[in-house]
Amino acid sequence: MxxxxxxxxxxxxxxxxxxxxxxxxxxxxxxxxxxxxxxxxxxxxxxxxxxxxxxxxxxxxxxxxxxxxxxxxxxxxxVDGEPLGDGDDVAAWLGETLARLHQLTPTADASRPPDWYRMDRPEMWHGWLNDGQRDGRSWAALLRLHMTDVLEAAGWVARSFTAAGDYVVTHRDVEPWNVMMTGGGPVLIDWDVAGADSASLEAAHATLEFSRRGRTAPDPAAVRRTFEAYVGAGGTPFGGPDVLARRAGLRLGRLAERLRMSLGDQDLGPRELAAVERRAAEQIAEMPAFLAALRNYRL
Incomplete structure (x- = not known):
């Protein structure tokens, strides 16, 4: 306007x-x-x-x-700029920005964590399975086959968030699509879901996602520069076998949305039902390999 x-x-x-x-x-x-x-x-x-x-x-x-x-x-x-491109180097900016955000409210009440950390409710997943089987949904057989994998992932995410303990108020959606490139440098947009999160889990997730742009695997050099910038700006070093649990939580959250859409419990919006159900089936089938890759990767 x-x-x-x-x-x-x-x-x-x-x-x-x-x-x-x-x-x-x-x-x-x-x-x-x-x-x-x-x-x-x-x-x-x-x-x-x-x-x-x-x-x-x-x-x-x-x-x-x-x-x-x-x-x-x-x-x-x-904002007079362009969406972040795969070739734009924002590794240092990302680390510094995350560290500055995490120091604004360094202690936060995490008694109401984001939904993606609260997917460890077997009755919820079994309810969707029962409804999906009743309605003949294409993803139901796969969910039944991989229910153990889905519940294992959800439990890992919940335990990792509890163990992290480093709760801050932060942006909570630091993703490549929420960065604009301008003449003055990167600009972070879309703050509507800011709230409590784990500093280390958000930092690790963002580091991985930005380093994967345009690649099949994270760029180790970009990961290192982001980590060094984060610590250099006052952030606490992050790492360990559970540090990428947030990414699994987000995947589970998106899967849950697709199941609700498929069952008519959530509005489809502009999406096509067939595409939603196809992607839900893919995410269920990919869960074991996806979870193993996250647990085995070291930042």
Missing amino acids: VTRDGSALIKHVAAEDWLDDFARAMDFEQLALSVGISMARPIPPLVEPMNHDNGPARKRLGFAAAIEGIGWVRAYDW
């Missing part, structure tokens, strides 16, 4: 069911902005703050405004 004050990006956030978490995410975003993290600058709405009592309808929450007929909407100064 072009306004008299310049260009802006307008974004709808379907946050009606998680407003408290959304508000906390924007509080952290404000903190990161105040210390100069390279990020898209949010534009505060020109409406009255929301009322937490039984008064007028909510109109504003942090950087978001409620628009009748649309929902919660945010605006950002336009």
